[in-house]
Amino acid sequence: MSRLLDKINDQKISRRNFLKATAAGTASLALAGCGSGLTSAGEKVNALGEEQGEWIPAACWHNCGGRCLNKALVVDGVVVRQKTDDTHEDSPDYPQQRGCLRGRSQRQQVFGADRLKYPMKRKHWQPGGGDKSLRGKDEWERISWDEALTYIADELQRVKKDYGNRSILHIGGWSSRITDISRTLGLFGGYCEYWNTNSFGSWAMTPKTVGFLQLGVWDQTVNDRFDLRNCETIIMLSMNPAWSAMGSSSWHYLQAKKAGAKFIGIDPFYNESYSMLGAEWVPVRPSTDSALLLAIAYVLITKDHPAMNPLIDWEFLNKYCLGFDAEHMPEGEDPQGNFKDYVLGTYDGVPKTPAWASEICGVDKIQIEKLAMEFRKDKKVAFLCGMASARTTNSDNLPQLIMTIGAMTGHMGKSGHMTGSTMHATSGNGGPALVCAGSNGLPGIANPVDDSINAGQVWDAILNGKYNFTGSGDFVSPDQFKPGQERDIDIHIIYHSGGATLQTSDGMTKGIEAHRKVDLVVSHSQFVTTNSKYADIVLPVTTEWEKFGGFSGGTLVHSGNREMLIMYSQITEPLYEARSDQWIAIELAKKLGIDEKEAFPFDEKQQFFNALASATVVNEDGKTYGPLVTITQKDIDEMGVAGKPQTGKITYRELKEKGVYQVKRSPGDNYGYIAYEDFVKDPGKNPLTSESGKLEIYSRQLAKTVNDMGFSRIHPIPSYIPPVNGYEDTFQDWESKAKGEYPYQVINPHYLRRSHTVFDNVKWLQEAWSNPVFLNTKDAQAKGISNGDTVLITSPYGQILRNACLTERVRPGVVALPHGAWVDIDEQTGIDRGGADNILSGQVPTGQGVSGFNTGVARIEKYTPSKLIPDVEKPARIVF
Ligand SMILES: Nc1nc2c(c(=O)[nH]1)N[C@H]1C(S)=C(S)[C@@H](COP(=O)(O)OP(=O)(O)OC[C@H]3O[C@@H](n4cnc5c(=O)[nH]c(N)nc54)[C@H](O)[C@@H]3O)O[C@H]1N2
Ligand SMILES: Nc1nc2c(c(=O)[nH]1)N[C@H]1C(S)=C(S)[C@@H](COP(=O)(O)OP(=O)(O)OC[C@H]3O[C@@H](n4cnc5c(=O)[nH]c(N)nc54)[C@H](O)[C@@H]3O)O[C@H]1N2
Numbered sequence: 032m033s034r035l036l037d038k039i040n041d042q043k044i045s046r047r048n049f050l051k052a053t054a055a056g057t058a059s060l061a062l063a064g065c066g067s068g069l070t071s072a073g074e075k076v077n078a079l080g081e082e083q084g085e086w087i088p089a090a091c092w093h094n095c096g097g098r099c100l101n102k103a104l105v106v107d108g109v110v111v112r113q114k115t116d117d118t119h120e121d122s123p124d125y126p127q128q129r130g131c132l133r134g135r136s137q138r139q140q141v142f143g144a145d146r147l148k149y150p151m152k153r154k155h156w157q158p159g160g161g162d163k164s165l166r167g168k169d170e171w172e173r174i175s176w177d178e179a180l181t182y183i184a185d186e187l188q189r190v191k192k193d194y195g196n197r198s199i200l201h202i203g204g205w206s207s208r209i210t211d212i213s214r215t216l217g218l219f220g221g222y223c224e225y226w227n228t229n230s231f232g233s234w235a236m237t238p239k240t241v242g243f244l245q246l247g248v249w250d251q252t253v254n255d256r257f258d259l260r261n262c263e264t265i266i267m268l269s270m271n272p273a274w275s276a277m278g279s280s281s282w283h284y285l286q287a288k289k290a291g292a293k294f295i296g297i298d299p300f301y302n303e304s305y306s307m308l309g310a311e312w313v314p315v316r317p318s319t320d321s322a323l324l325l326a327i328a329y330v331l332i333t334k335d336h337p338a339m340n341p342l343i344d345w346e347f348l349n350k351y352c353l354g355f356d357a358e359h360m361p362e363g364e365d366p367q368g369n370f371k372d373y374v375l376g377t378y379d380g381v382p383k384t385p386a387w388a389s390e391i392c393g394v395d396k397i398q399i400e401k402l403a404m405e406f407r408k409d410k411k412v413a414f415l416c417g418m419a420s421a422r423t424t425n426s427d428n429l430p431q432l433i434m435t436i437g438a439m440t441g442h443m444g445k446s447g448h449m450t451g452s453t454m455h456a457t458s459g460n461g462g463p464a465l466v467c468a469g470s471n472g473l474p475g476i477a478n479p480v481d482d483s484i485n486a487g488q489v490w491d492a493i494l495n496g497k498y499n500f501t502g503s504g505d506f507v508s509p510d511q512f513k514p515g516q517e518r519d520i521d522i523h524i525i526y527h528s529g530g531a532t533l534q535t536s537d538g539m540t541k542g543i544e545a546h547r548k549v550d551l552v553v554s555h556s557q558f559v560t561t562n563s564k565y566a567d568i569v570l571p572v573t574t575e576w577e578k579f580g581g582f583s584g585g586t587l588v589h590s591g592n593r594e595m596l597i598m599y600s601q602i603t604e605p606l607y608e609a610r611s612d613q614w615i616a617i618e619l620a621k622k623l624g625i626d627e628k629e630a631f632p633f634d635e636k637q638q639f640f641n642a643l644a645s646a647t648v649v650n651e652d653g654k655t656y657g658p659l660v661t662i663t664q665k666d667i668d669e670m671g672v673a674g675k676p677q678t679g680k681i682t683y684r685e686l687k688e689k690g691v692y693q694v695k696r697s698p699g700d701n702y703g704y705i706a707y708e709d710f711v712k713d714p715g716k717n718p719l720t721s722e723s724g725k726l727e728i729y730s731r732q733l734a735k736t737v738n739d740m741g742f743s744r745i746h747p748i749p750s751y752i753p754p755v756n757g758y759e760d761t762f763q764d765w766e767s768k769a770k771g772e773y774p775y776q777v778i779n780p781h782y783l784r785r786s787h788t789v790f791d792n793v794k795w796l797q798e799a800w801s802n803p804v805f806l807n808t809k810d811a812q813a814k815g816i817s818n819g820d821t822v823l824i825t826s827p828y829g830q831i832l833r834n835a836c837l838t839e840r841v842r843p844g845v846v847a848l849p850h851g852a853w854v855d856i857d858e859q860t861g862i863d864r865g866g867a868d869n870i871l872s873g874q875v876p877t878g879q880g881v882s883g884f885n886t887g888v889a890r891i892e893k894y895t896p897s898k899l900i901p902d903v904e905k906p907a908r909i910v911f
């Protein structure tokens with residue numbers, strides 16, 4: 032290390048040598064256990080860097096809960112330090128876009144010793160598959176780009192000829208359609224797609240169908256952040272912005288706290304957010320929120336008295352909703368099917384009382400009664416919901432039930448009142464984007480194959496040759512929720528061009544088996560990720576730091592919070608032999624005899640320019656939009672692109688230097704937002720997205736769509752349907768309450784140390800945040816497990832090891848296993864030492880094709896054969 036520092040100080044080192052040296056330095060650090068070497072490195076180069084370096088806005092491009100401004104200090108081509116937003120003074124009304132611990136460790140990732148350096152082939156792979164069983168444990172051989180692309184092209188041709196294009200499964204992470212290779216494969220005749228409701232769970236389709244969706248965007252059904260300060264009570268259901276929505280969100284909630292709001296958290300885990308906000312805890316069992324909320328409805332209905340105890344907003348129900356009671360049912364439907372009578376148990380004989388719910392959801396019945404009162408109509412209430420509770424099986428009615436509670440109590444469409452979903456980069460800040468990212472201008476390329484397999488069936492489909500086809504595309508496609516149709520499928524190639532899908536999809540144990548079945552697995556990646564570990568040909572790709580530049584949210588669903596747009600620039604030339612995904616797509620097109628100009632009519636720089644020129648920003652009226660960036664002919668000439676000069680709010684030069692454009696906000700400005708305001712003012716003129724244009728507490732369309740898809744069945748009204756692998760399944764016998772083989776429920780909180788799987792290889796972060804399993808103290812003690820003990824967790828689908836962290840913050844009966852750790856199977860025992868969440872999940876799609884990430888059962892026991900070493904002490908995965 033010290034020789035490296037001397038070299039940097041000498042300023043004699045070339046950039047390329049430095050990168051090699053950095054890589055070596057990080058490797059030795061990793062092996063020795065992270066010492067303080069790098070800190071002193073920072074100090075030494077710091078003084079030097081400040082004089083001579085340039086701060087360049089550096090991408091943080093991951094699917095985390097933030098979009099923050101990060102900058103890298105580059106001295107003579109070498110990144111010596113990082114910092115975050117200091118472009119303006121920080122204040123609650125106009126906050127800096129500050130990065131988190133992960134973003135600030137980005138250089139450790141980009142220049143990590145474990146970066147993939149060259150294309151690689153698995154030693155025992157041969158065209159047709161070779162020894163397939165060795166996937167995940169074989170040796171790697173370095174090959175040239177030409178060899179790699181030739182192997183892939185030949186296999187694609189062979190499989191197309193013998194089995195057809197639908198035997199090529201292309202997985203591009205979130206959506207098969209967004210990665211560059213989808214363009215090449217589209218022109219090649221198409222590919223079978225993979226789709227997943229992912230983050231959204233049953234918020235994927237339900238809200239739009241029942242009329243509970245604003246602006247076409249899922250997490251913008253709540254009011255603007257300033258309006259949080261007008262709320263008396265903020266009830267949060269399955270939310271953890273302090274971990275999962277870094278950036279400014281927590282600060283917005285704190286302003287509401289400062290303004291006097293009372294917070295309540297409905298969650299099996301009393302997480303950092305509730306703790307920060309001093310929230311009252313409603314310790315619900317996972318996947319049982321529907322039971323709890325039905326009992327809330329019961330209390331509201333039975334305790335309401337319009338004059339003496341006004342809890343329900345009858346006017347709101349009458350005017351804006353369908354299906355609450357027998358008098359407001361859709362035409363042609365049996366009046367007995369209404370919500371109120373279901374809650375009261377009029378026809379099914381089961382009143383959904385707090386006692387009824389308590390047995391299921393585990394919240395004391397007195398606490399349920401008290402909680403119901405908090406929703407009362409004469410209080411200013413925000414009912415904010417994250418989507419974790421809907422990443423559960425049989426939860427299709429949950430968003431509808433959340434909407435129903437909000438509608439019953441009239442907490443919609445006015446200041447100080449809100450009901451809806453809010454999560455990720457836009458947590459606590461609803462409304463349309465004030466600055467909008469532009470488009471790269473590439474024309475779409477269709478996929479001629481219409482097959483699309485749900486994440487909850489994809490590995491089973493490969494293994495068994497059958498799946499339930501419900502429509503094409505990903506879940507944002509209107510065509511995805513169609514009547515189900517059993518289809519045969521015969522997958523021969525798995526092509527991973529993005530995402531960490533083997534790691535992040537349901538049922539990893541079966542996923543590995545499926546990967547060991549096909550003829551070829553290709554993976555583009557930056558590290559030996561799980562996808563690449565089980566692949567045959569691995570192609571090293573560049574990070575965003577190695578590209579010409581880009582904008583926050585380029586390929587992601589969320590571009591950031593509504594008030595800003597980030598533009599980043601190139602930090603370094605591509606490392607080693609890494610190439611961009613687009614370069615690979617172009618070169619593969621050439622090998623396949625496809626006109627690459629048809630796939631990519633213009634280059635990445637022109638794509639950047641197009642996005643720059645088409646970015647827009649709101650005008651001061653708060654309604655109309657104009658171009659964001661002023662671009663001169665000189666800028667265009669310097670970039671070497673085709674385009675016309677234009678006038679906007681910030682010059683290209685200033686944006687390039689600052690890295691961010693942020694709309695300056697203050698309370699009472701023109702940029703505020705109240706969800707459902709127009710609808711509430713004039714429902715006739717501003718109908719919602721449902722069949723009737725109203726809030727559908729009874730939704731014919733919802734039940735029909737889900738039931739026709741054929742994964743499982745639901746009712747048109749919100750009802751409690753026991754989840755698959757839920758609390759009920761922890762019992763051998765529900766009546767006698769005899770516990771079964773898997774007596775605990777498992778949830779997967781998104782974890783601070785990583786963004787899903789990304790950053791989990793960074794030693795700084797591994798050292799700062801260990802990755803235990805969180806167990807309730809009493810549960811652990813009953814099993815003789817102490818803090819730090821290694822625990823074996825067994826589900827019906829797989830086994831993992833983690834060291835225990837005992838806490839009272841997880842409710843009894845629940846095991847909280849952080850999401851996203853990299854799998855590390857011990858091939859002798861079959862046990863995963865990495866603690867990967869999806870080793871514990873199965874292939875169980877329900878309803879609209881939801882992944883039940885937070886519905887799982889398991890048993891726990893102290894593991895004695897050996898003790899897990901901390902992740903930071905594990906060697907990094909360095910191949911060459
Ligand atoms: N059990 C369980 N599973 C879950 C969840 C859970 O809570 N529990 N959460 C789910 C949710 S909400 C989500 S959104 C998904 C996320 O699932 P994924 O999208 O699969 O997860 P990421 O780890 O973000 O995957 C991004 C991958 O892309 C790679 N990458 C980064 N840049 C590039 C690039 O330029 N090119 C290429 N080719 N690759 C690149 C990264 O290294 C990483 O491997 O996981 C889901 N899975
Ligand atoms: N650090 C970090 N931040 C991230 C991510 C990451 O991986 N790491 N991922 C990003 C992405 S893509 C997404 S989708 C978001 C996800 O963001 P969130 O949905 O906020 O993430 P989670 O941490 O899974 O869940 C939030 C809370 O829901 C609780 N919960 C789980 N199941 C249930 C249930 O059945 N009922 C109730 N009432 N509560 C439940 C959990 O205990 C947790 O406290 O985070 C984003 N931000």
Ligand code: SF4
Pocket residue numbers: 091092093095096097098099100101129130131132133134135277278786
């Ligand atoms: S919250 Fe996300 S975008 Fe912001 S610094 Fe952290 S990892 Fe990067």
Ligand SMILES: [Mo]
Pocket residue numbers: 229230231
């Ligand atoms: Mo997500």
